[in-house]
Amino acid sequence: MIEYRSIGKTFADGTEAVGDFSLVLPSRTTTVFVGSSGCGKTTLLRMVNRMVDPSRGQVLIDDVDIATRNRVELRRSIGYVMQNAGLLPHRKVIDNVATVLRLNGVGKKEARDRSYAVLETVGLDTSLATKYPSQLSGGQQQRVGVARGLVSDPNILLMDEPFGAVDPIVREELQTELLRLQRDLDKTIVFVTHDIDEAFLLGDQVVILKKGGEVAQVGSPADILAAPADDFVRSFVGIDKGSRTLHVEERDGVRVVVDGTGKATGVLESS
Amino acid sequence: MRWFENNTDKVVDLLLSHVWLSVVPIVLGFVIAVPIGWYANRHPRVRGVLLTMAGVLYTVPSLALFLILPSIIGTGFLDPLNVVVALTMYAVAIMARSASDAFGSVSPGVLDAATAAGFAPAGRAFQVELPLAGPVLVAGLRVVAVSTVSLVSVGALTGVNNLGSLFTEGYRTDNDAEILVGVIGIVALALVFDGLIVLAGRLLLPWSRSSRSTTRSPVSPIMSFAQHLRGGRV
Ligand SMILES: Nc1ncnc2c1ncn2[C@@H]1O[C@H](COP(=O)(O)OP(=O)(O)OP(=O)(O)O)[C@@H](O)[C@H]1O
Ligand SMILES: [Mg+2]
Numbered sequence: 495m496i497e498y499r500s501i502g503k504t505f506a507d508g509t510e511a512v513g514d515f516s517l518v519l520p521s522r523t524t525t526v527f528v529g530s531s532g533c534g535k536t537t538l539l540r541m542v543n544r545m546v547d548p549s550r551g552q553v554l555i556d557d558v559d560i561a562t563r564n565r566v567e568l569r570r571s572i573g574y575v576m577q578n579a580g581l582l583p584h585r586k587v588i589d590n591v592a593t594v595l596r597l598n599g600v601g602k603k604e605a606r607d608r609s610y611a612v613l614e615t616v617g618l619d620t621s622l623a624t625k626y627p628s629q630l631s632g633g634q635q636q637r638v639g640v641a642r643g644l645v646s647d648p649n650i651l652l653m654d655e656p657f658g659a660v661d662p663i664v665r666e667e668l669q670t671e672l673l674r675l676q677r678d679l680d681k682t683i684v685f686v687t688h689d690i691d692e693a694f695l696l697g698d699q700v701v702i703l704k705k706g707g708e709v710a711q712v713g714s715p716a717d718i719l720a721a722p723a724d725d726f727v728r729s730f731v732g733i734d735k736g737s738r739t740l741h742v743e744e745r746d747g748v749r750v751v752v753d754g755t756g757k758a759t760g761v762l763e764s765s
Numbered sequence: 766m767r768w769f770e771n772n773t774d775k776v777v778d779l780l781l782s783h784v785w786l787s788v789v790p791i792v793l794g795f796v797i798a799v800p801i802g803w804y805a806n807r808h809p810r811v812r813g814v815l816l817t818m819a820g821v822l823y824t825v826p827s828l829a830l831f832l833i834l835p836s837i838i839g840t841g842f843l844d845p846l847n848v849v850v851a852l853t854m855y856a857v858a859i860m861a862r863s864a865s866d867a868f869g870s871v872s873p874g875v876l877d878a879a880t881a882a883g884f885a886p887a888g889r890a891f892q893v894e895l896p897l898a899g900p901v902l903v904a905g906l907r908v909v910a911v912s913t914v915s916l917v918s919v920g921a922l923t924g925v926n927n928l929g930s931l932f933t934e935g936y937r938t939d940n941d942a943e944i945l946v947g948v949i950g951i952v953a954l955a956l957v958f959d960g961l962i963v964l965a966g967r968l969l970l971p972w973s974r975s976s977r978s979t980t981r982s983p984v985s986p987i988m989s990f991a992q993h994l995r996g997g998r999v
Contacts, residue, residue: 543881545880566883566885567883569880569881569882570882574878574882576874576877578874579878580874580875580878580879581875582875582879582893582897583897584897585972594883598883626972
């Protein structure tokens with residue numbers, strides 16, 4: 495369990511990125527921070543592995559204040575996946591993945607074997623293992639990034655817009671892959687995105703943020719859709735645009751689901 | 766080239782001392798300048814001061830430095846150490862700027878990811894920053910190597926023997942062949958050093974050539990050296 499307790503962050507230059515933020519992220523679930531650019535998502539995420547230290551308040555992991563933990567050790571125990579993968583350009587794919595294990599003191603041979611295994615898990619052809627990151631496509635690099643985040647089997651996985659830089663088709667593939675992985679792995683995932691569809695697809699708990707890390711609404715996707723807290727949420731999740739308000743029309747005895755813009759999105763099956 | 770055939774032993778001796786007088790400042794300059802450049806890159810204010818100092822040092826003519834040094838470090842006038850120390854100072858002056866640029870060229874995103882993966886600061890510096898700064902460091906080292914090989918010859922004027930001695934002696938005895946051998950020897954030596962550095966770079970940084978993205982193209986050492994001649998050095 496991760497807990498933010500009255501967190502605030504003011505950067506050295508005076509920017510207040512987060513005002514006063516409290517939240518509990520239950521174990522083995524995916525929590526998604528969603529909001530527009532500059533609202534403090536990355537800042538909140540990076541507080542979990544002490545890449546950013548809060549100016550006020552505490553972050554607790556399993557009831558332990560992480561300010562009391564050595565930051566390098568802490569980071570080694572948490573997976574981190576970022577936009578553009580952030581792979582080390584001077585190390586081969588396999589070594590990029592194995593690096594995390596080596597930092598955790600795993601022997602060379604074991605690190606290699608486990609890295610090959612996790613590359614397969616994330617759906618990468620192992621023939622790519624001996625290539626350098628620059629020889630891979632963006633989507634492949636992102637998979638390596640996910641493999642690197644998972645290889646040491648951390649309890650917590652932090653993902654900062656991991657699929658933000660790949661094209662929509664690859665993004666969908668990667669999202670599906672992540673859902674499948676999470677079914678098997680049961681990690682506590684903190685996921686940052688500014689795409690509400692991605693948030694609803696991946697999140698068990700979705701946190702909609704306004705500027706300064708102010709919470710507009712927290713809840714499951716269904717809860718948020720059923721009862722949007724205010725107009726900001728309503729417009730953010732797109733209820734106003736009509737794509738989320740569906741109704742049924744009958745065509746030749748088949749019930750077709752049509753959205754608010756008049757676009758047919760599917761058929762309703764009788765249960 | 767009869768002169769060369771009759772004086773091979775002498776030329777080889779001068780070549781060997783030229784090699785030593787160059788290699789030591791090149792290696793020392795690199796080893797000293799890299800940490801300075803690393804530090805300067807992290808501290809923008811220090812960077813300004815350091816690079817200005819290096820620039821000023823670089824405007825002191827080498828011959829003057831060879832002659833002043835003995836009174837500062839207490840060596841004899843003919844001591845080769847004067848040349849080695851002076852050239853090391855020039856090497857540091859050129860290399861510190863390159864090194865600072867080299868560390869500045871490393872992608873902040875990659876460094877961030879390395880930190881997040883759990884690299885401790887020292888581990889990150891040696892295993893991530895240093896290798897990624899490699900291509901620009903190599904470019905800088907090539908300039909230093911060519912410039913040092915050439916500057917060593919000025920040391921001949923202060924009585925420290927090397928291939929440059931063939932100029933002074935050839936000029937005195939009006940022996941064009943001897944001067945020509947000196948020129949060819951120095952140019953060849955510079956090219957060999959440059960080639961070795963490029964080769965070492967390829968072996969140590971195999972990833973930098975497989976890169977799809979265009980890396981910053983290194984300044985040609987010959988061009989930089991031409992600039993440096995125009996600036997009045999030698
Ligand atoms: N190191 C820093 N120093 C000063 N200000 C910062 C720093 N990092 C972030 N900020 C500021 O804090 C605010 C929140 O930044 P943050 O990166 O958390 O936003 P974000 O929600 O992740 O945005 P994006 O979707 O663009 O990634 C922004 O106004 C940003 O400019
Ligand atoms: Mg961000």
